[in-house]
């Protein structure tokens with residue numbers, strides 16, 4: 059195979075795989091947002107399964123490897139984008155091939171069974187129901203570590219799957235800093251007597267729907283190249299670069315839930331919309347990593363959306379749409395959107411305590427993969443760690459070890475990406491502030507300078523660089539969690555002094 063034949067073969071495959079994935083994504087969107095008929099599940103699942111199989115089959119075929127190897131042999135004759143394409147394709151291909159096909163099939167069937175069992179176990183507060191599934195899932199994950207290979211800790215093999223380059227060594231250092239600096243701060247806040255004023259009342263959903271376009275436009279999400287839907291659990295899905303769809307869920311008694319989910323998902327959407335169009339033909343129109351994607355949503359949600367400057371522009375908008383804000387001022391609103399308190403449930407956690415919830419999961423996954431603890435130890439260890447880090451102990455397993463879907467879905471090594479994303483966001487923000495007056499832009503209600511900086515330094519590059527390299531180019535240094543720790547300490551010490 060010549061270099062030209064290899065490039066042309068990959069281009070053909072990519073076009074077909076893109077079309078197949080687009081069809082699956084549209085079916086997924088339809089099922090999640092439009093209230094499809096109850097009995098449509100079977101036929102749709104079969105079709106989605108077939109489409110996925112077709113895409114997978116094309117990718118994993120022998121000639122893909124021949125094309126990759128041909129291009130790997132002529133790297134010095136490829137341009138930067140072609141080299142990145144070969145690097146990413148080679149990485150994905152070899153990871154998939156490392157896993158015996160039969161074992162992978164069995165594992166897919168296992169997790170498909172485990173998810174509904176997990177739902178029931180949580181409902182019934184019965185860990186024993188899911189325990190045998192978790193045991194098999196972690197057994198498989200341990201074997202996966204061996205198939206993928208690792209240098210120091212088996213967990214490294216899984217971490218790298220979600221966060222390229224992440225290792226136990228890197229994360230141990232990161233989480234130790236959080237443990238040392240943030241856990242005492244959280245405990246201090248928990249013991250405070252006077253609580254900030256809270257936003258309470260009924261907020262008609264029709265009016266909340268009216269706020270959504272203002273929110274995503276504020277972020278810069280381009281509604282002519284995307285849309286917003288309503289779902290049970292908000293997400294962002296890319297049909298194509300010019301069709302990026304975000305979602306939210308409205309709660310009449312909780313204004314902030316939808317408000318911040320729109321800002322969060324619009325932050326994800328912006329990343330997708332701003333990738334350079336030319337990356338598509340190299341298959342590099344993807345995020346640098348899960349953590350980098352999450353850094354973009356959290357930067358908008360927390361660092362901008364929960365800033366003093368944003369409270370100043372949000373208040374008049376809330377007054378315009380809802381009753382009950384007449385006697386509020388911007389400072390009171392700033393405090394109300396930043397209430398921090400130790401809690402039991404990760405997805406309801408505030409900006410400050412969130413990372414501690416991740417540490418619990420990180421330490422348990424790491425110990426399970428190293429064979430230091432067993433699945434049956436999880437409920438007790440989970441409760442102990444919550445008590446130690448957050449000062450709260452779950453009353454039962456439903457509010458404890460059974461709260462996340464991840465393990466039953468077979469996602470092991472995913473959690474740290476959330477915390478890493480927060481830390482990337484803080485590092486990116488401090489670099490941006492050197493040349494962009496972020497608070498000034500927020501105060502004027504014009505985030506164009508923020509978007510322009512992010513587009514230039516992060517968004518447009520897609521998957522061209524690995525996350526550490528992207529971070530180095532954007533901020534002048536590799537991953538440095540000190541910015542995140544300092545940001546949290548400064549913000550919340552001031553808020554709760």
Ligand SMILES: [Zn+2]
Pocket residue numbers: 322326352355
């Ligand atoms: Zn997110």
